[in-house]
Amino acid sequence: NAGVTQTPKFQVLKTGQSMTLQCAQDMNHNSMYWYRQDPGMGLRLIYYSASEGTTDKGEVPNGYNVSRLNKREFSLRLESAAPSQTSVYFCASLSRVQSSYNEQFFGPGTRLTVL
Amino acid sequence: RKEVEQDPGPFNVPEGATVAFNCTYSNSASQSFFWYRQDCRKEPKLLMSVYSSGNEDGRFTAQLNRASQYISLLIRDSKLSDSATYLCVVNEGAGGGNKLTFGTGTQLKVEL
Numbered sequence: 235n236a237g238v239t240q241t242p243k244f245q246v247l248k249t250g251q252s253m254t255l256q257c258a259q260d261m262n263h264n265s266m267y268w269y270r271q272d273p274g275m276g277l278r279l280i281y282y283s284a285s286e287g288t289t290d291k292g293e294v295p296n297g298y299n300v301s302r303l304n305k306r307e308f309s310l311r312l313e314s315a316a317p318s319q320t321s322v323y324f325c326a327s328l329s330r331v332q333s334s335y336n337e338q339f340f341g342p343g344t345r346l347t348v349l
Numbered sequence: 350r351k352e353v354e355q356d357p358g359p360f361n362v363p364e365g366a367t368v369a370f371n372c373t374y375s376n377s378a379s380q381s382f383f384w385y386r387q388d389c390r391k392e393p394k395l396l397m398s399v400y401s402s403g404n405e406d407g408r409f410t411a412q413l414n415r416a417s418q419y420i421s422l423l424i425r426d427s428k429l430s431d432s433a434t435y436l437c438v439v440n441e442g443a444g445g446g447n448k449l450t451f452g453t454g455t456q457l458k459v460e461l
Contacts, residue, residue, distance in 0.1 A: 265446065265447055265455075267448075269354055269451075274357075274453060275453065276353075276436070276451040276452055276453040276454060277436075277449075277451040278451075279448055279449070279450075282446055282448060284446045284447070290446060292448065324392055327414070328447055331453070335381045335398050335400075335440075336447070337383075337395045338395075338447075338449060340392035340393050341392060341393070342391070342392055343391075
């Protein structure tokens with residue numbers, strides 16, 4: 235199992251450009267998440283998908299859109315990139331179980347710089 | 350006030366030392382609690398869950414005090430390989446989409 239994979243690993247954009255960050259998991263997990271991590275801020279939730287066909291906003295959704303393409307894939311789109319979106323982006327997935335004591339598995343991250 | 354607060358450190362300790370990290374959370378309805386470990390420029394990985402009765406995994410002991418909304422992690426006999434950032438994490442529960450709230454992390458450096 236590859237676990238959670240993300241592409242690309244690195245990206246440099248100019249202000250106003252658009253791009254899509256891809257995430258896929260092969261663990262048959264129901265829930266998927268997108269976070270950004272900035273120095274001194276910790277990880278913050280951008281959007282999540284509790285199950286296939288649903289998406290919800292997290293703490294910092296402005297400037298982003300998401301698509302849960304199927305159970306495996308959850309993409310994050312920046313329509314018009316801004317320097318404030320320079321960050322490290324992590325995708326994560328979680329199996330749907332009754333207990334809240336379940337582990338989120340993270341992808342290796344995408345390092346995005348917006349000039 | 351941040352939802353999950355941690356001392357950012359860094360904690361610089363000699364090999365073999367015992368070190369303790371503390372964390373407080375603001376949402377009294379939080380359902381579950383974790384410590385994640387994050388190495389430099391890597392993704393976070395689960396270190397251990399934190400249960401109300403306290404739990405131990407080798408050199409690591411985690412404790413939870415729901416009344417005080419306080420979580421701790423104790424590392425005994427520190428190893429060089431323990432150097433990392435330790436993230437205190439709180440889960441709102443299945444009803445809230447299992448959203449995790451992260452502290453900003455406490456950096457640990459174990460030295461010879």
